[in-house]
Amino acid sequence: MFELTGKTAVITGASRGIGKAIAVKFASLGANIAFLHYCDAENAAATEKELNEMGIKAKGYECNVADFEASKKAVDEIIADFGEVHILVNNAGIVRDCLVLSMKEADFDAVIGVNLKGTFNMTKHIYQHFMKKRRGRIINISSIVGINGNAGQANYASAKAGIIGMTKSVAKELGSRNVTANAIAPGFIRTDMTDGMPEKAREAALASIPMKRAGEVDDIANLAAFLASDEAGYITGEVIRVDGGMAI
Ligand code: NAI
Numbered sequence: 001m002f003e004l005t006g007k008t009a010v011i012t013g014a015s016r017g018i019g020k021a022i023a024v025k026f027a028s029l030g031a032n033i034a035f036l037h038y039c040d041a042e043n044a045a046a047t048e049k050e051l052n053e054m055g056i057k058a059k060g061y062e063c064n065v066a067d068f069e070a071s072k073k074a075v076d077e078i079i080a081d082f083g084e085v086h087i088l089v090n091n092a093g094i095v096r097d098c099l100v101l102s103m104k105e106a107d108f109d110a111v112i113g114v115n116l117k118g119t120f121n122m123t124k125h126i127y128q129h130f131m132k133k134r135r136g137r138i139i140n141i142s143s144i145v146g147i148n149g150n151a152g153q154a155n156y157a158s159a160k161a162g163i164i165g166m167t168k169s170v171a172k173e174l175g176s177r178n179v180t181a182n183a184i185a186p187g188f189i190r191t192d193m194t195d196g197m198p199e200k201a202r203e204a205a206l207a208s209i210p211m212k213r214a215g216e217v218d219d220i221a222n223l224a225a226f227l228a229s230d231e232a233g234y235i236t237g238e239v240i241r242v243d244g245g246m247a248i
Contacts, residue, residue, distance in 0.1 A: 002229030005030030008082045009228065010075070012036040012065050012122060013092030015044040017191035018141065021217035022089055022224045023051060023058075029225055032057040034078040034085070036071075036092065038064050057082070065092045065118030066110075075125040084133060087228045088126050090119040090163075091141040095193060097152045108155045115159035116166070123170060136179040137228050140167045141220070142239065144185045144247040160185075164239050171237030180236035182227050187243025189215040211244030 009026045013019040014035035020043075023033045033051050037044040037060055044060040051058030059081060063074040079085060093115045096107035119140055130136030145153050146160025164183050171181040188194060188205045194214070197205070206214060219242050226232050227240075241247055 002225055002231055003029050004087075004225070004228060007086040007228070008032040008034065008084060009087035009089060010034045010036070010078055010085055010122070010126065011089040011091060012118065013038075014089075015040040015047050015060070017193060018186065018189060018217050018220050019089070019091040020047050021221040022091065023047065024054075025218070025221035025225050026087070026228065027051050027054045027056045027058065029229075030056065031087070031228075032082060034059055034061065034082055036061050036063045036065060036074055038062065038092070064114075065090075065121055066113035068117075068121050071118070071121040072125045075122065075129075079129060085126060085129060086135065087137045087139070088122060088130075089139045089141070089224060089228075090122050092118050093141065093159075093193075095153070095156050097156070099152055100154045103155065111155035112159050112162075115156065116162040119163050119166060123166070127174070130174065130179045131177050134178050136174070136177075137232075138167070138170060138174075138179065138181040139224050139227050140181070140183045142167070142183040142185045144187050144241055144243050147185055147239070147241070148247055167239070168237045175236055178233075180227075180233065182232075182235060182237070183239045184220060184223055184227070185239055185241045185243065185247070186220050187215055187241065187246035189217060189220060191217060205246075209244045209246045210248065213244065215242060215244055
């Protein structure tokens, strides 16, 4: 297995779900963890405690990634608290599902704001740090709907497709500095986000998965750990589906 000892990872949206699983996996491989959360203080406190009990340094920062200035402040604080950052995982995301016919402008803006602009904000604020250190790993959590689209998710699919374009662009910009940027495209993963789906939609999603089961958060965390490791040093600009074949 890979190891991340001596590395520091910044993970957005790690108070629960996929982000938390990535934080726990990275910590189990020896990484220190700075994580962002928003409006989820109780889970964030529990996550921080759990990570620190694993014997690494961990700290949570309340921050709305959609807010350019707030995310800059969080990154500055993290660098002051931890010193060098080696890995950035842009995981924070929200959904506001609705057909375009009835989608409100605010639903479009909110989803683009957190998922896409949040990814830009964090990447922008850490960019020079990675450039100067001449190393870094950026792992962006996209979605298979960013590849295939999905009725009722025009806002979310646009954001997730945008993340793929951003990942490839950043990979080209920073490749010569030994910084990699890759995207993970999960399919249907069991978390609070998917637990909140209407029963019919959940059944339809499950029926369309060749492996006939939902994914688990560790299915994503395992790939993130590989992409963050030294062993993945020559992989960049890649989009990797983890979906049990859902988007074949
Ligand atoms: P979740 O809803 O369980 O967790 C989302 C996390 O993001 C929470 O920690 C929350 O505090 C944080 N967050 C939300 N808004 C934020 C903001 N404005 N600023 C900072 N943090 C914020 O979601 P889940 O399922 O763990 O999803 C994680 C990522 O994986 C998201 O980007 C999601 O779009 C993506 N994804 C999830 C899939 C699934 O089936 N669960 C499928 C494909 C992609």
